[in-house]
Amino acid sequence: MPVAITPATASDINDLTTLRRAAYATDALHALGLPTPMTPSQEEQYLNYQRSALEIRFTLPDHHYFKAVDLSTGRIVGFSCWNAPVKEEGEGPKMPELPAFVEKRVFDEIGERFKGAKGRIVDGREDYWYLQAMVVEPECQRQGIGDLLLKQGLRDLVDRDGRDCYLEASEAAARLYERNGFVAEEEIPIEVEGGTYTIRAMLRKAVR
Secondary structure, rough: OEEEEOOOOOOHHEEEEEEEEHHOOOOOOHHOOOOOOOOOOHHHHHHHHHHHHHHHOOOOOEEEEEEEEEEEOOEEEEEEEEEEEOOOOOOOOOOOOOOOOOOOOOOOHHHHHHHHHHHHOOOOOEEEEEEEEEEEOOOOOOHHHHHHHHHHHHHHHHHHOOOEEEEEEEEHHHHHHHHOOOOOEEEEEEEEEOOOEEEEEEEEEOOO
């Protein structure tokens, strides 16, 4: 598949939201806190919540998005979100409320565990890039699209800035990041239906 990696813009928000939901629709970690199965109405509400959150994030100057476009169809088949090492003043923008059917406690508990691991690994520093999201359409996975998105962000943002980069990855995705210089510093085991879902907190040292 011929693919081009370019900066994403606010005009892509609908496509990115739909893509993200499709990519994680069967993921056990992302199912935590959500009804199983979700009704069509709940699916629509949750998609609208994710779209509203993305609209806000696109206004933040320290958030940078790349998209992968299938040149044969013009369709967006992947995207990445990179947070720059810029300390925001105040509490930042107010994010939309989760739909009432979502168990907010579950989201908060996972968020706190991620935050704790990151704090221990970066040791209170704020001078690092954070790869917040890497999403590839399910039918287009294992075709090198994630690698292209990763290399573009590392080259154009992280390495140009001469900074460390931090991320959280599933066990399956960790291999991609290891090939690109990331090292697993800590594991975060999370109990999900059917077993344990292990997240690897990973750091890539600055390339200067």
